[in-house]
Amino acid sequence: MAIKKKIEAFTLAEILVVIVISTIVVGLALSVLNLVQQNFYSISQNYRNTTENQHLKQQLAIDFNRFHSIHLNKATHEIIFKNPIDSVLYVVRDEIVIRQADTIGLGLKEVAFYYEGRKVYEGKIDAIKLYTGNLETAYLFVSKLNDAKNVFKESWELR
Amino acid sequence: MWDPSGRKKKKCGGMVVLKKIRASSLVETLTASVIIVVIFMITSFSFNNVFLNTIKSDDEQLTNRIQEIKYLTRYERIKFPFYEERKYWVISAEQKLGAVYFEVQNLRNKKKKNFIIEQIGN
Numbered sequence: 603m604a605i606k607k608k609i610e611a612f613t614l615a616e617i618l619v620v621i622v623i624s625t626i627v628v629g630l631a632l633s634v635l636n637l638v639q640q641n642f643y644s645i646s647q648n649y650r651n652t653t654e655n656q657h658l659k660q661q662l663a664i665d666f667n668r669f670h671s672i673h674l675n676k677a678t679h680e681i682i683f684k685n686p687i688d689s690v691l692y693v694v695r696d697e698i699v700i701r702q703a704d705t706i707g708l709g710l711k712e713v714a715f716y717y718e719g720r721k722v723y724e725g726k727i728d729a730i731k732l733y734t735g736n737l738e739t740a741y742l743f744v745s746k747l748n749d750a751k752n753v754f755k756e757s758w759e760l761r
Numbered sequence: 762m763w764d765p766s767g768r769k770k771k772k773c774g775g776m777v778v779l780k781k782i783r784a785s786s787l788v789e790t791l792t793a794s795v796i797i798v799v800i801f802m803i804t805s806f807s808f809n810n811v812f813l814n815t816i817k818s819d820d821e822q823l824t825n826r827i828q829e830i831k832y833l834t835r836y837e838r839i840k841f842p843f844y845e846e847r848k849y850w851v852i853s854a855e856q857k858l859g860a861v862y863f864e865v866q867n868l869r870n871k872k873k874k875n876f877i878i879e880q881i882g883n
Contacts, residue, residue, distance in 0.1 A: 638805065645812055652819070719836025729832055743825045745832040 655734060658699065658706050659742045662730065665690055665701075666746040674715055676724040699732070708734040718748070726752075817869050823850045827865060830854075834861055834878050856880075 612620075666672065669683035669690065681692040693700040697710045715722050716729035729745035785793075830852065833839045841856040851866040865874040 641809070648816070652821070655821070716832070719833055719838040729829075731829065740822045741825055743829040743832070745828065 654706065654708060655740075655742060658708065658732075659744060661701060662742070662744040665692075666728075666730075666744050670749070670751070672727050672746075674722070674724055674727050681727070681730075694732075708732070710734060716745070820867055820869070823865070823867060826850070826852070827863075830863075831878060834880075837880075 665683050668685065669688070670685040671683075673682045673684070674680075675682065679693055679695040681694065683690040683692070691702060694710065694713050697707070699706045699708060699710060711733040713733070714731040715727040716731070717726050718728065728748055729743065732742045734740060734742065826847075830839065830843075834854075839854075841854055841861060843852070843854040845852045849867065849869050851868065852863065854861050854863045856862075859880050861878045861880060863876050863878070865876075866872075867874070
């Protein structure tokens, strides 16, 4: 069957031009979307890291000031916070900090403990310095004031 | 074939759009897309600006360093006069009449802060 009437249509060149233009437009849109997505991902990552750091710092500050004695056990990597009515156990090991049943994965690089301004590795502590891996060269520092009981107990133990 | 209208029937050879489609002109579509792109650019710029500002105003590292210095000063582990220059801050301190005078300069937001620590032992 021969077609008697001419069908209205675009030429091949026109269609090709349209395809090329739409490809360019779609490519641009996709690259912009990719950029925006990366931006948002880094923003959310940064936000999560800072929030986690701040939460840990708050919790450490609360515990340092709530408990009377803080004792570090070198062998088990445990820090025991004690006062007459309550106690809390921290475990600082292998890049993570565990407080009771909570695990805080900060990517811990290094931990330093202090007692009366001196670096200590065991026993009583009154300050902690945590180098966290998610922030460059950044660390958390939490300390407490030692009360009179602590000093008296120390001189009593020395006798 | 008999046609009641009496008109000659038109032969249709292929697809013909019978109804006119309502549409905007090329200029209108282009203007709309340009407006959308402009709005998108403005929002992304402002959002970026907000985020950059939150990063700039974040002085957690400096706060931690100040707390550490305060702690070390309490137990006299720092020698005075003290001067420290880092990427984002400058801290200087000097001892006068049984007290330590600190001056902290935040280089990120150009803010200055002063505080004094009394030394009871001296």
